[in-house]
C-alpha cells in the first residue's frame with residue numbers, strides 16, 4: 001500500500017486532462033466499501049434520480065462533509081489527498097467540495113451528456129478551475145457495455161465551453177464538442193474495481209446509458225483549494241481543509257455510519273443540479 005504520484009503522471013494529467021491509477025484501492029477495500037454502499041439505508045434515503053434526455057435515470061447520492069464513515073475515510077485518505085494536491089494548481093490547503101455515490105443500475109442507468117464539470121461549478125462562482133480536481137473510484141467494473149465514462153483527452157486545454165440545459169443536466173455546446181472530436185480522440189475509460197481516475201474540471205466527458213445486465217457503481221469526489229472560494233455556494237466544506245487520514249485507516253478503523261451530518265444535497269424539483 002502507499003501511492004506516490006510520479007512526475008510523469010503529473011505531466012500526463014497536464015497534457016491529457018486525466019490519469020488512471022490502476023488498483024489504487026485493493027480488491028478487499030473495494031469489496032468492503034461496495035457491500036456497505038449497497039446495504040446503506042441512509043444513502044438510499046438520500047438518493048435521487050437524475051433524468052437524461054431520454055428519461056433514463058441515474059441514481060445518485062451527493063453529500064458535502066466527509067466524516068468518519070467508510071466513504072469519508074476513503075475520500076480523506078492520504079493516497080487521494082496527496083495526489084490531488086500534486087495535480088491542482090495553487091498551494092493553499094486541500095478541501096473536499098462534495099462526493100457522489102453513482103449508482104448506474106442494469107438496463108435502466110441513464111446517460112450523462114457531454115459536459116465539463118466546470119460547466120456546473122462556474123455557476124457556483126468558483127474562479128479557478130485549475131484549483132479543482134475530480135476523482136472517480138470504480139466500485140464495480142466500468143466498461144463500454146455498462147456505460148463507462150468517455151473523455152476527450154486534451155480538451156481541458158480548450159478552456160471553459162459554453163453550457164446550456166440538457167434535460168435535468170447541464171450540457172456543453174455540441175458545436176464545440178463536435179469540433180473537439182475533429183481534433184482529439186474519444187477514449188472509453190474502462191476501469192476495474194479499485195482503479196481510480198483523476199480528471200480535470202475542464203475535460204469534456206460523458207457516459208452512455210447502462211444497457212447491460214451489470215450495475216456500474218462509482219464514488220466521485222471533488223477537491224478544491226481553500227483559497228478558491230466560491231461566491232455562490234452555501235456549503236463551506238469546499239473551503240474547510242480536509243483532515244487527512246492514513247491509507248490503512250480505511251481497513252483498521254471501524255467506520256461510523258454516515259448520518260445527516262454529511263449534509264446531503266436534496267434535489268430541488270425542476271432545477272438542474274447545479275452542484276453535479
Ligand SMILES: O=C(O)CCC(=O)C(=O)O
Nearest residue numbers: 102112117149206207220
Ligand atoms: O459516471 C458517469 O457516468 C458520469 C459522471 C459525470 O459525468 C460527472 O459526475 O460529472
